[in-house]
Amino acid sequence: MDNNEVTIHDIANILEIDSSTVSRALNNSPRVAKKTKDKILAKANELGYQRNHLASNLRKSKTFTIGVIVPRISRHFFSSAIAGIEETAFKAGYNVIICQSLESLEREQSIIDTLLANRVDGVLVSISMETINYNHFKGLQQRNIPFVFFDRHCNISENSKVVIDDFEAAFTAVEHLIEQKSTEIAHFAGPQNLEIYKNRFKGYKAALEKYNIPFREELVITSTLMEKDGSENVKKLLALPYKVDGIFCANDVVAIGTIQHLKKMNIKIPEEIAIVGFSNESISSVIEPALTTINQSGTEIGNVATKLLLDKISNKTKKGIHETIIVKTNLIERTSSLRTKK
Amino acid sequence: MDNNEVTIHDIANILEIDSSTVSRALNNSPRVAKKTKDKILAKANELGYQRNHLASNLRKSKTFTIGVIVPRISRHFFSSAIAGIEETAFKAGYNVIICQSLESLEREQSIIDTLLANRVDGVLVSISMETINYNHFKGLQQRNIPFVFFDRHCNISENSKVVIDDFEAAFTAVEHLIEQKSTEIAHFAGPQNLEIYKNRFKGYKAALEKYNIPFREELVITSTLMEKDGSENVKKLLALPYKVDGIFCANDVVAIGTIQHLKKMNIKIPEEIAIVGFSNESISSVIEPALTTINQSGTEIGNVATKLLLDKISNKTKKGIHETIIVKTNLIERTSSLRTKK
DNA sequence: CTGTTAGCGCCTTCAG
DNA sequence: CTGAAGGCGCTAACAG
Numbered sequence: 057m058d059n060n061e062v063t064i065h066d067i068a069n070i071l072e073i074d075s076s077t078v079s080r081a082l083n084n085s086p087r088v089a090k091k092t093k094d095k096i097l098a099k100a101n102e103l104g105y106q107r108n109h110l111a112s113n114l115r116k117s118k119t120f121t122i123g124v125i126v127p128r129i130s131r132h133f134f135s136s137a138i139a140g141i142e143e144t145a146f147k148a149g150y151n152v153i154i155c156q157s158l159e160s161l162e163r164e165q166s167i168i169d170t171l172l173a174n175r176v177d178g179v180l181v182s183i184s185m186e187t188i189n190y191n192h193f194k195g196l197q198q199r200n201i202p203f204v205f206f207d208r209h210c211n212i213s214e215n216s217k218v219v220i221d222d223f224e225a226a227f228t229a230v231e232h233l234i235e236q237k238s239t240e241i242a243h244f245a246g247p248q249n250l251e252i253y254k255n256r257f258k259g260y261k262a263a264l265e266k267y268n269i270p271f272r273e274e275l276v277i278t279s280t281l282m283e284k285d286g287s288e289n290v291k292k293l294l295a296l297p298y299k300v301d302g303i304f305c306a307n308d309v310v311a312i313g314t315i316q317h318l319k320k321m322n323i324k325i326p327e328e329i330a331i332v333g334f335s336n337e338s339i340s341s342v343i344e345p346a347l348t349t350i351n352q353s354g355t356e357i358g359n360v361a362t363k364l365l366l367d368k369i370s371n372k373t374k375k376g377i378h379e380t381i382i383v384k385t386n387l388i389e390r391t392s393s394l395r396t397k398k
Numbered sequence: 399m400d401n402n403e404v405t406i407h408d409i410a411n412i413l414e415i416d417s418s419t420v421s422r423a424l425n426n427s428p429r430v431a432k433k434t435k436d437k438i439l440a441k442a443n444e445l446g447y448q449r450n451h452l453a454s455n456l457r458k459s460k461t462f463t464i465g466v467i468v469p470r471i472s473r474h475f476f477s478s479a480i481a482g483i484e485e486t487a488f489k490a491g492y493n494v495i496i497c498q499s500l501e502s503l504e505r506e507q508s509i510i511d512t513l514l515a516n517r518v519d520g521v522l523v524s525i526s527m528e529t530i531n532y533n534h535f536k537g538l539q540q541r542n543i544p545f546v547f548f549d550r551h552c553n554i555s556e557n558s559k560v561v562i563d564d565f566e567a568a569f570t571a572v573e574h575l576i577e578q579k580s581t582e583i584a585h586f587a588g589p590q591n592l593e594i595y596k597n598r599f600k601g602y603k604a605a606l607e608k609y610n611i612p613f614r615e616e617l618v619i620t621s622t623l624m625e626k627d628g629s630e631n632v633k634k635l636l637a638l639p640y641k642v643d644g645i646f647c648a649n650d651v652v653a654i655g656t657i658q659h660l661k662k663m664n665i666k667i668p669e670e671i672a673i674v675g676f677s678n679e680s681i682s683s684v685i686e687p688a689l690t691t692i693n694q695s696g697t698e699i700g701n702v703a704t705k706l707l708l709d710k711i712s713n714k715t716k717k718g719i720h721e722t723i724i725v726k727t728n729l730i731e732r733t734s735s736l737r738t739k740k
Numbered sequence: 741c742t743g744t745t746a747g748c749g750c751c752t753t754c755a756g
Numbered sequence: 757c758t759g760a761a762g763g764c765g766c767t768a769a770c771a772g
Contacts, residue, residue, distance in 0.1 A: 416758065418761095419757090419758055456765070
């Protein structure tokens with residue numbers, strides 16, 4: 057079929073030298089005479105030589121590939137995170153295999169098997185909504201394949217992660233609502249088996265407590281992360297016997313649904329109900345006009361996580377040392393019409 | 399580091415048979431006795447053997463990897479297309495390398511080099527906005543690496559592609575506006591070097607012609623594909639000396655910007671200005687309430703394109719035969735309040 | 741500085 | 757049905 061690929065042996069034969077010298081030259085080893093090196097490079101160029109990574113990697117028993125597991129690639133946050141991951145990985149000469157767990161634990165497990173079979177050099181993971189046990193990560197540990205969690209991490213024994221300060225961000229968000237004179241503040245929470253949503257919930261509670269606002273069970277609505285949850289949550293709120301005037305939304309997609317529904321109901325944001333929610337580059341503009349957002353850069357998180365993983369792969373980070381990197385978020389007010397009085 | 403990997407030789411040694419027999423058994427060759435095969439499989443399982451794809455692929459000079467080039471992964475359409483691609487590819491045992499051209503021709507060229515260096519078995523491409531010459535695809539042709547365009551194709555000599563019927567979709571869209579009694583219909587067009595936007599423009603013109611609506615140069619506003627283009631385009635329309643009452647938007651992101659701006663201006667959709675635009679699974683709900691959409695499934699296009707590519711790779715499709723597969727779109731009306739009278 | 745040798749792990753003739 | 761032998765293309769000792 058295609059046996060016309062140029063190999064180092066072809067170059068060696070033509071130049072009447074040994075293939076190992078050619079190999080060294082092409083790897084820019086200092087132990088080759090400048091003159092021969094030039095000659096080799098010139099000939100390689102002329103013949104259109106391209107290194108066969110398969111062979112090279114086999115020899116070095118390294119794939120220069122990292123695996124990425126995300127719940128769903130079409131989620132705004134994750135696609136921007138992947139953009140960041142690709143960027144950093146490519147620069148370092150690594151390829152990326154992207155896999156979607158589709159929020160299923162079972163799929164997550166089988167993906168790890170696939171990645172192991174593909175001998176990836178490292179793995180980046182943002183766990184699925186269903187993930188409550190972490191046995192499938194043992195396989196990676198056993199085989200000494202470094203992995204780093206990003207965003208949706210888990211409290212597994214020790215492992216590195218790149219996250220935002222969910223507690224802090226939530227606290228600030230709720231504080232912001234309080235400063236806007238909200239007193240009945242609802243929380244649209246995410247799945248409580250995920251650490252990030254647990255912490256956002258904690259931040260919510262802590263802020264209420266600081267300002268002596270009573271915590272009401274019925275104002276916390278936990279749901280999966282669908283857009284329709286937003287509108288359903290709003291319906292539940294409106295059915296309550298008192299008027300909610302603030303919402304802290306733990307997830308961007310839910311926030312969109314929430315805003316859509318409020319608009320449909322002709323409820324003014326933020327005059328009647330103020331909202332604070334998470335967002336990222338790719339989605340912010342859609343919800344920008346409507347709410348104050350905690351800006352969370354997927355690209356940056358992807359970049360940072362990949363850098364950390366690559367460090368681990370090349371053993372720059374000593375084995376057994378596990379870092380937690382916290383990527384900063386910032387609160388962006390989108391509306392000028394703050395409710396300074398009520 | 400990790401020399402504890404189990405190989406076929408380990409299995410062969412333990413069982414005191416030859417490694418080639420083990421290889422055959424693991425590949426389910428019919429030329430191995432059932433008894434030995436069972437024995438081998440059992441032992442392989444016991445030892446946790448996993449085939450080393452690097453070695454296997456090197457031997458077969460095949461990577462079981464396909465390259466994907468898209469303008470930008472965080473674009474809704476492309477991330478859903480990638481989801482479809484991954485799905486089909488994984489099922490067939492292929493991995494996927496995803497690359498973003500970031501709308502740059504230069505990057506597109508260098509990505510192809512990277513993919514060539516990685517010896518991918520095939521490539522799926524949606525070209526960048528800047529792509530006007532197609533020389534970089536010659537490299538793929540020369541090396542006999544099949545490639546398939548999807549969505550943003552180009553009119554290169556012959557090659558397979560998976561697309562929607564842009565002309566037809568545009569025609570239907572504009573017809574729909576006309577049925578809604580729109581008479582001054584604007585077209586927010588995309589870059590005219592891309593075939594898809596060229597064809598959408600043609601469809602727009604053809605529909606006007608059919609209904610004897612005069613074509614006005616100034617109602618066609620061509621822009622890049624940013625959200626801000628939407629609002630800028632609207633501003634231009636509003637400055638015109640007559641009232642536009644319909645917009646056919648050739649791109650989903652621009653459509654969002656358009657709707658945002660119209661809403662900000664308190665212009666009612668569709669009563670004052672009706673809009674028809676493209677959309678896909680992941681974005682439709684955001685714009686759903688506002689406009690009629692031409693639904694274009696990224697996932698399906700991804701699936702179909704990958705199937706076609708895999709066929710080409712395995713030579714099921716005879717070489718030199720180039721197919722064009724047209725994925726169906728459908729018009730979805732989102733608003734009940736049609737302007738039946740004006 | 742360069743050549744020799746020996747694999748990485750797997751697959752595929754070719755014999756038997 | 758199984759074994760022996762060779763090699764995919766590259767790299768890493770080890771000599772010289």
